Amino acid sequence: MTAVRFTGISLAALIAATLASAAAAQTIYVSNEKDNTLSVIDGKTMSVTDTIKVGKRPRGITLSKDGTQLFICASDDHAVQVLDLASKKVVHNLPSGEDPEQFALSPDGKSLIIANEDSNIVTVVDVPTRKVAFQVDVGVEPEGMDVSPDGRWGVNTSETTSMVHWIDMEKRQVVDNTLVGPRPRYAQFTRDGSQLWVSSEIGGTVSVIDTASRKVTKVVDFHIKGIAKDRIQPVGVKLTDDGRYAFVALGPANHVAVVDAKTFEVKDYLLVGRRVWQLALTPDQKTLYTTNGVSGDVSIIDVDALKVTKTVKVGRYPWGVAVKG
Amino acid sequence: MTKPRLPGPLRSASLAALAAILLAGTPGAGAQAVGADSIAEIRIGLLSQTPEPPPSVSNPDEPAADDGLAGATLAIADNNTTGKFLKQSFVLDSVEVPPDGDAAAALRELAGRGNRFVIVDAPGATVEALSKLPEARNLLLLNANAPDDALRGSACAANLVHVAPSRAMLADALGQYLVKKRWPRWFLVTGRRPEDKLYADAIRRTAKRFGAQIVAEKEWTAESDVNRTAESEIPVFTQTKAYDVLIVADEVGEFGDYLSYRTADPRPVTGTQGLVPTVWHRTHEQWGAAQLQSRFKAAAKRPMTARDHNDWTAVRVVGEAAARTRTADPDRLIAFIQSPDFTMSAFRGAPLSLRPWDGQLRQPVLLAADRSVVSVSPQEGFLHPRTELDTLGYDQPETLCKTRGKTTP
Numbered sequence: 117m118t119a120v121r122f123t124g125i126s127l128a129a130l131i132a133a134t135l136a137s138a139a140a141a142q143t144i145y146v147s148n149e150k151d152n153t154l155s156v157i158d159g160k161t162m163s164v165t166d167t168i169k170v171g172k173r174p175r176g177i178t179l180s181k182d183g184t185q186l187f188i189c190a191s192d193d194h195a196v197q198v199l200d201l202a203s204k205k206v207v208h209n210l211p212s213g214e215d216p217e218q219f220a221l222s223p224d225g226k227s228l229i230i231a232n233e234d235s236n237i238v239t240v241v242d243v244p245t246r247k248v249a250f251q252v253d254v255g256v257e258p259e260g261m262d263v264s265p266d267g268r269w270g271v272n273t274s275e276t277t278s279m280v281h282w283i284d285m286e287k288r289q290v291v292d293n294t295l296v297g298p299r300p301r302y303a304q305f306t307r308d309g310s311q312l313w314v315s316s317e318i319g320g321t322v323s324v325i326d327t328a329s330r331k332v333t334k335v336v337d338f339h340i341k342g343i344a345k346d347r348i349q350p351v352g353v354k355l356t357d358d359g360r361y362a363f364v365a366l367g368p369a370n371h372v373a374v375v376d377a378k379t380f381e382v383k384d385y386l387l388v389g390r391r392v393w394q395l396a397l398t399p400d401q402k403t404l405y406t407t408n409g410v411s412g413d414v415s416i417i418d419v420d421a422l423k424v425t426k427t428v429k430v431g432r433y434p435w436g437v438a439v440k441g
Numbered sequence: 442m443t444k445p446r447l448p449g450p451l452r453s454a455s456l457a458a459l460a461a462i463l464l465a466g467t468p469g470a471g472a473q474a475v476g477a478d479s480i481a482e483i484r485i486g487l488l489s490q491t492p493e494p495p496p497s498v499s500n501p502d503e504p505a506a507d508d509g510l511a512g513a514t515l516a517i518a519d520n521n522t523t524g525k526f527l528k529q530s531f532v533l534d535s536v537e538v539p540p541d542g543d544a545a546a547a548l549r550e551l552a553g554r555g556n557r558f559v560i561v562d563a564p565g566a567t568v569e570a571l572s573k574l575p576e577a578r579n580l581l582l583l584n585a586n587a588p589d590d591a592l593r594g595s596a597c598a599a600n601l602v603h604v605a606p607s608r609a610m611l612a613d614a615l616g617q618y619l620v621k622k623r624w625p626r627w628f629l630v631t632g633r634r635p636e637d638k639l640y641a642d643a644i645r646r647t648a649k650r651f652g653a654q655i656v657a658e659k660e661w662t663a664e665s666d667v668n669r670t671a672e673s674e675i676p677v678f679t680q681t682k683a684y685d686v687l688i689v690a691d692e693v694g695e696f697g698d699y700l701s702y703r704t705a706d707p708r709p710v711t712g713t714q715g716l717v718p719t720v721w722h723r724t725h726e727q728w729g730a731a732q733l734q735s736r737f738k739a740a741a742k743r744p745m746t747a748r749d750h751n752d753w754t755a756v757r758v759v760g761e762a763a764a765r766t767r768t769a770d771p772d773r774l775i776a777f778i779q780s781p782d783f784t785m786s787a788f789r790g791a792p793l794s795l796r797p798w799d800g801q802l803r804q805p806v807l808l809a810a811d812r813s814v815v816s817v818s819p820q821e822g823f824l825h826p827r828t829e830l831d832t833l834g835y836d837q838p839e840t841l842c843k844t845r846g847k848t849t850p
Contacts, residue, residue: 215735234735236522256522257732275729276757276786277523278764293526295764299729299786318786344829346791368790 142398143201143440144405145186146414147174148431154188154199155414155430157405159398159439162416162426168204171197176218176261177436180243181225186438189216189230196230196241201440211248213239218302220261220270227285229270231258238272238283250288254281260303260314264327273300273314280314282330292330296323301351302394306359306377313362315350322350322364324380334380336364343369352394356401356419363404363417365392372406372415374422384422388415393434399441407434480528481769483520485759486556487513487752488547488571490538490563495693504746509562509585510535511741512749513756518740520760529763533756538563545574552576557771558583560604560755562748565589572598581775583758585751589639593799593834594841602778602800604755608643610834611718614806614818615688615711616647617832621820624685625653628708630678630700631660632691640690640713651823657681667696675703688712715810718818720789721750722809727817730788754787754802761785790817791830799842803830 142159152174156166171190174197178187186199187210195209196216212219213232216239220229227249228241236256242249255277263270263285270283278300282292297319304313305327312325324334338348349367355377356362362375371385372392389408392415396405404417407430414434416426489509505511513533520531534556536547544567551559558581561568565587572582572592582601584592588608592601606614619625627648631641641658648655659681663674679687679700687704689712691697697714709715723744726734733753737745745753762774762783777783779800784792789805796803808816819825823832835841 233732234739253525255526256519257729274523275732276519277526278761279523279526281526290526295767298761298784298792318784318792320792344825346828346830349790 141441142403144396144414145177145438145440146405146407146430146434147177147188147436149173149175149409149433149435151431151433153431154186155434157414157428157430159403162428164428164430166204167431168199170199170206171195175435176216177438178219178221179438179440181221183440187219187221187228189219189436191215191217191233196228208246210241210243210246211239212241213237213248213251218259218261220263222263222270222285223265223267227263227270229261229263229272229283231261231272233257233259236274238270238281240270240283240285240288252281252283252288252290254290255279255293260301262303262305262312264305264312265307265309269305269327271303271305271312273303275299275301275317278316278319280312280325280330294323294325294330294332296325296332297321297335302353304353304355306355307357308359313353313355315353315364317349317351317367320345320348320350322353322362322375336362336375336380336382338364338366338369338373338382338385340366340369340371340385343371351392352406354395354397354404356397358401361419363395363397365395365406367391367393368410370408372404372417386415386417386422386424388417388424389413389427394437396437396439398439403439405437405439407437409433409435480530482530482532483524483759483763483769483771483774484532484534484554484556484558485513485517485756486551486554486559487533487535487756488538488544488551488559488561488563489535490540490542490544490567492564493540495695504748505741505743507741508746509748509752511737511743512745512751512753513560515737515740515749516753516756516760520756520763523760523764527764527767529769531756531760531763538567544571548574548580549576552580557581557775558759560585560752562586562752565592568592568601569596572596572601581771581778583755585755586748590643590835593801595843597799597842597845599800599845602758602795602802604758604802605751606720606804606806607801607834608640609646610801610804611806612640612643612647613650613833614718615716615808616644616651616653617818617820617823618808618816619686619711620651620653621822626656626683626685627653628657628679628681628684628687629655629659630687630689630691631658632689632693632695632697633660633662634693634695636692637690637713640692644688644690644712656684661691661696663696667699671696671699671703675700676705679704679706681705684708686711687715689714716815717809718806719747719809720754720804720806721745721747722807722814724809724812725788725807725814727814728788728790729786733788750787754793757785757787758802791828796831796837798837798840798845799835800845801834803828803833805830806833 144157146155154168172192176189188197196212215234255274257275260273280294297316299318322336348369352365364373374384390410689697819829
């Protein structure tokens with residue numbers, strides 16, 4: 117028995133060591149909307165190691181396919197900036213259309229599809245040539261963006277129209293629209309592409325849409341004791357690759373909901389910072405980072421334990437978050 | 442051909458208009474018949490009437506000629522952007538009634554053109570008179586301006602909903618903040634107009650509800666040009682018992698702007714001037730408001746006012762209902778708007794919905810200073826079992842409206 121226990125302990129130590137070395141390579145980037153900067157967090161020490169000056173009102177951020185560059189929606193500069201992560205310098209801008217807020221990269225890394233919030237347009241940029249490939253008209257205040265894993269669908273949510281617009285990437289046009297709850301903010305496909313999860317900030321719900329029929333098949337509702345229903349405002353959504361969990365940032369309710377992605381039941385609510393906005397998972401799926409706009413910090417969540425392990429102060433109004441594995 | 446005998450109020454209407462009115466009364470009219478691929482038209486009338494400002498007012502911010510209308514116009518564009526995905530098209534039918542003009546005739550005209558939704562951006566007396574017209578029975582009137590609590594109470598009507606907040610809601614929004622700040626001793630200064638008395642009544646009601654105290658009250662009756670005499674008159678006028686804040690009730694802005702920095706004691710001015718409860722302010726940017734602000738500015742070439750915002754919201758109420766129900770049938774839209782399922786977003790955080798007991802749109806209220814939004818009510822800690830929004834204005838048990846359903850939302 118003693119031997120087994122020893123083995124147990126050393127195994128735990130070994131796992132911890134492996135985790136630490138995995139985390140050592142992780143860098144977390146956070147856009148600070150009101151500071152015009154990015155905060156860089158070291159995944160090992162969980163502290164801010166650098167602050168990088170970028171364009172005006174940085175919001176959505178995403179890594180390039182090879183992980184060497186970070187794309188940044190500099191909304192008030194009306195550009196998508198490309199930051200070289202090694203030199204920490206903006207190397208060039210991509211044409212983005214006006215007021216880019218959020219975007220998504222196609223699975224091949226070649227197309228960036230961008231929501232132009234002020235002009236009711238989605239702009240698709242060809243990343244290698246840095247040229248606008250095409251633009252499509254969508255609803256009022258386009259916001260959430262994603263591309264299906266097979267690259268067939270680009271999706272966009274429009275906040276005031278309350279719809280998901282399905283862009284056929286080959287035909288280069290909107291071919292279908294799905295009505296969801298008021299003010300849809302974020303869209304994410306499941307890893308197999310069979311479902312699209314969409315948060316509705318004012319509806320207070322998350323809609324699960326069947327990709328094949330483009331119909332809402334499930335609406336997830338949230339209830340937190342002691343918090344009025346109308347303060348529960350879902351924004352960011354992150355699905356784990358194994359299909360186990362969906363994490364939903366609940367905005368001014370200051371909690372992240374943990375949803376069982378198979379049964380659609382809410383398992384838990386984790387208390388984080390104030391006005392939790394966007395989420396990012398580490399590539400190993402063990403850690404979830406949240407941006408908390410009003411408290412100006414990032415909460416770090418241990419996915420296995422479903423516990424908040426640390427809070428890291430960043431700049432003013434942290435908005436987007438991306439993890440380099 | 443014999444002249445048809447017309448009932449009294451309709452005698453002056455032309456035959457064509459009469460036919461249209463009768464048509465408007467039948468369910469489904471106003472919305473063109475919908476084929477599988479045809480576009481359904483939804484008409485929204487806007488009846489605006491702006492009272493003449495009193496000559497004594499020195500107004501540094503002359504309201505724009507399209508104040509209100511520009512908000513409705515933008516909302517029609519917003520509705521149509523959504524509508525193109527649902528094969529719905531929205532048309533604004535706007536009529537401007539002069540201050541002494543015939544609002545009833547204008548409403549008949551709008552109804553005659555098939556408008557089942559009419560936004561009324563006019564003083565309370567006009568709203569009340571219009572809601573009682575037989576021609577208004579089948580319409581939904583959306584009050585986008587008048588704050589009178591009587592319209593939500595004794596004069597409430599089944600065909601009338603209120604997009605603009607009531608005076609009681611505005612006063613409660615301000616009062617909650619003052620109480621939260623621990624500034625519970627109020628000095629109430631009321632102007633000479635009837636609407637100022639109503640504003641003061643709302644402030645008194647708020648004080649009672651939230652445990653504040655009106656320690657002193659004065660009426661501003663000066664006929665002189667306050668612009669020239671303020672510096673000498675106001676310090677004397679404001680000498681009174683110890684108080685925390687001065688609340689001014691001066692809706693047309695005859696003297697309220699002259700109080701700040703001139704009071705005998707160094708106290709903030711709030712109410713109709715100074716820190717003001719309002720639905721909208723040009724510096725408001727939270728909850729995506731920045732997007733609406735820039736969209737409006739691009740279209741109207743000026744910042745959005747509260748009046749623009751109320752008209753925008755009224756048009757969006759109809760648009761949101763049409764998108765949710767995917768119908769252009771006015772009867773179904775009217776039923777949906779008044780149902781507990783109706784909610785919409787209006788860039789102030791919490792979702793807006795309709796109180797069934799008085800037809801009032803629930804909404805957060807901004808507290809704005811000249812160049813910043815200071816706070817948004819309801820304030821934290823003012824609790825309500827249904828929604829915190831129902832801590833503003835008349836709640837269900839207090840309502841004086843008897844003609845509307847008492848169904849629980």
